[in-house]
Amino acid sequence: MESDVEIRFSIAQNPRLAKGSVFQLNNVEISPFGIHWPDLDEDLSFRGLLDGDYGQHQKA
Numbered sequence: 353m354e355s356d357v358e359i360r361f362s363i364a365q366n367p368r369l370a371k372g373s374v375f376q377l378n379n380v381e382i383s384p385f386g387i388h389w390p391d392l393d394e395d396l397s398f399r400g401l402l403d404g405d406y407g408q409h410q411k412a
Contacts, residue, residue, distance in 0.1 A: 359398070359402065361406045367407075369407070372389065372391070372392045376389065376391040377389065385397055386398050394408070
């Protein structure tokens with residue numbers, strides 16, 4: 353099943369992704385529930401992304 357939904361966000365909004373190399377960022381696994389970057393130990397759910405949650409938040 354496909355949809356026309358496209359999700360985009362800046363990797364700068366996620367501290368783990370922001371520190372990743374091009375190689376690490378391109379090594380992704382996509383499941384029905386979200387995206388996993390094994391080299392960066394980061395997982396983002398599609399539900400969270402749609403709610404504006406881009407992952408690891410830095411503490412002020």
